[in-house]
Amino acid sequence: MTTWDAATLQIVWQRLISVADEMAAVLLRTAFSSVVRESNDLACAVLTADGALLVEYGRSVPVFTGTVAGTVRAMLEHIGVENLQPGDVIATNDPWYGNTHLPDLTAAAPVFRDGRIVAYVASICHLSDIGGASEGAFAQDVYEEGFCLPPVKLVAAGVPNTLVRQILARNVRVPDQVLGDVDALVAANALGARRLRQMLDNDPTLDLREAAENICGATERAVRASIRRIPDGRYSADIDLDGFEEPKKIVVTVEVAGDEMVIDYAGTSAQSRYGINSASPTYGYTRYGLACLLAPDVPNNEGAQRPITIRVPEGSLLQPTKGAAVSANFPAHAIPAVLSRALLGPLPTRVAAAAGTPFWVVGIRGQAQDGPFASLLCFNGGQGASEGQDGHPTLSTPSNVSNTPVEVIESQVPVLVESKRIVRGSGGDGRWRGGEGQEVTIRSIHSEPLDVIFLTERIEHAAPGLAGGQDGRTGLLQIDGVDVADPKGRTALHPDSRILLRTPGGGGYGAA
Template sequence: MMTWDAATLQIVWQRLISVADEMAAVLLRTAFSSVVRESNDLACAVLTADLDLLVEYGRSVPVFTGTVAGTVRAMVEEIGRDRLEPGDVLATNDPWVGNTHLPDLTAATPVFHNGEIVAFVASICHLSDIGGASEGAFAQDIFEEGFCLPPVKLVERGTPNALIRRILARNVRVPRQVLGDVDALVAANALGVRRITAMLSDDPDLDLTEAGRRICAATESAVRTAILGIPDGSYGATVELDGFEEPKQITVTVEVAGDTMVVDYASTSGQSRYGINSGSPTLGYTRYGLACLLAPDLPNNEGALRPVTIKIPDGSLLNPDKPAALSANFPAHAIPAVLSRALLGPLPARVAAAAGTPFWVVGVRGRDDAGPFASLLCFNGGQGACEGQDGHPTLSTPSNVSNTPVEVIEAQTPLLVERKTIVRGSGGAGAWRGGDGQEVVLRSLHDEPLDIIFLTERIDHPAPGLAGGADGLPGALRIDDVPVAEPKSRTVLAPGSRILLRTPGGGGFGTP
């Protein structure tokens, strides 16, 4: 019988975190696409046998680990827990069962020990193509956005499902690249299973159910203590966004009573006709925003949300009705900023001004002698400032997605990077300045027109400052010196033409 003192709990907790970290190392080293390998658009996690989030890879994209438990629950419910066997891998990219959007694929594997499921491991990554219009915000329903894979057994008792792989390959532009990323997810999960079974073999007294209960309880206790430090009352804020067909806003009211909190998004804009709506990312970024404000030093798990009730109006930008388009769910990235704005009064040392962007995406598609190619390039704006710290330049917040390196852009696409520089002074002024954005000029070297998809934000509505800080400078997007009329849409880039991207600066904090 294990004695659960503080030291034992910490050792087990850290060992489980190391499992998620090792899974991510496998995923990063074996993935085929640059959006995973270079931009870190991935997550790995360990869940309890009851499908609660237990630990996550520390550099995971926060929205993934905020949604993964719900996605895996939905897959297990649809397929049937009693039908799971050792060596199975479940997978889906269906946003209506809790996944983020179609380009993201979630893969989950049960961990068996002595014939019983003792945990689940899960990995998520952003595929470089999922068919359809993909990535951009211009689709008007989910059917235009690409291939939707319902919950399936991607691998059954250790044998890959050949039919699923054939169907997936037939529906994407770059099947080798996509299937390579799928195999990387499977490999990451396999490593996670091996590590957890080795832990249990090394220590027969280790009870993962009890470990999970204690880990989540520790985080829940810390979050409740943090909420108790906020005076009871109602705190509200609104953030304006570019939207698509019209500007949109996210409005939140935070009600605090004792050690509990209600987060209500009533009065948020209605859902869009286009693909900027958010489903499960609303929950994921609410969880992440509150983690930063309430218990930033503790690893995330299911316990962090137990004291919190989240209310999202149906038919809104943050909870659209089926079959709304969801691919470009950028508005949800502003949730941590609006939570910071709402809780500025009681938590002035924890909040941060809005970031310039989570990241901008440029999708590049075309065909050469080797066949079709498709790549996703990421470019970050400036981080928002906070008390005691300037915002970092070109740092994705809250998405944790890295800038695509120049060498990767030029190796994987027929684009030449003519200029890439920080836009000094683009962060908002303040006692602490917002982070600066960047300017990038890309020239097409291809002898045929390229299919380009843009996904941007804060061109019309700059990142607002906080606590007297100034707004950051807005972004700019041009082709051959002409502003792009719709910066969340799709266009053709002629041979020799140039794209200029100037990402937004972050908001400043405090009176200058």
């Protein structure tokens, strides 16, 4: 029996976090996709035997840590816990099993001890390719967006599922890269399971159920205490976005009563005909935004979710009907900003102005003599400012995806990065200035046209300032000096043609 004093709790908590961190190290070093290795588009977590989030890798993409537990629980319900055995790895990329979108694959493995499951480990990464028309926003249903894998066993009792691997490889453009990403997920989970078993072997008295109760309980108490400091009432705000076929709006009302909170998105725009809709990321970014506002110093886990109820209208941009296209779920990235706007009054030192972008994506693919290639390149805008702090330049918020380095871009696809600079003055003015965006010029050096997709935001609607701060500067996307008519679309980049992208600046905070 473990005595759960403060010191013991902290030691066990940090040891469990280190398991998730080691899993991420494996994933970062072995994944094939540059968006994982260079841009950190991944997550690793340890879950309880009931599938509740216990600890996570500290640099996980926030949306994943808000959704991974739901995805694992949905897979377990589909497959059946009774059908699991040591050495199994289950996986899905289905958005209607709680996954974010098709390019992200969630893989989980049970951790057995003395014949019973004592925990799960889970990893997520963005695959190099997932087939379909493209990863852009122009698909009009999920079937156009790529290969959808229902919950299956990727590995059964330590033996890879050859049929699943063959079907997946046949449906993607770069099968060796995709299967390499899949193997990286399996390896990360294997390391996590091994470390947990070693931890339990070293301390046979440790009960992970008790550890979870204490860890999640500590987080829940911290979140409830923070909510109690907010006066009871209703706090509302909205934020405008470029959308696709038309501008879109996110509306939120935060209801506070005692130590509980309800987040209601009634009034948000209807779902789009195109792939900018958000399903599970709505919940992930709501939980992340509230974690930043309520208890930012407490590691995230299931306890943070207990005092909070999230309501999203069916058929809206943030909760589309089943089968809708969801690949480019950029609107969900604005959720932390609209929560900040709503809670500016009671939490002025915690909120932040809107970021210029979560990140802009340029997807490039084509055919070379040695086979097909496909890569996703990420470019960040400016961070929003907050009380006491200017926004950082070219920093992705809220999704902590890093800029793709020039050397990696040029090694992955046949282009030349001719220039890259910070756009001075693009952040919103204010007592604290918004972060600045960047300008990048990319020229094709391929002998054939390249297939290019763009995912951008805030070309029409600037990142709004907060508390009297000014808006950031909008973004710009051009090919050969001409504005791209469809900045969330697909185009052919001809030999020697140039892309110029200028990411938006973040909003300023406070009147100057």
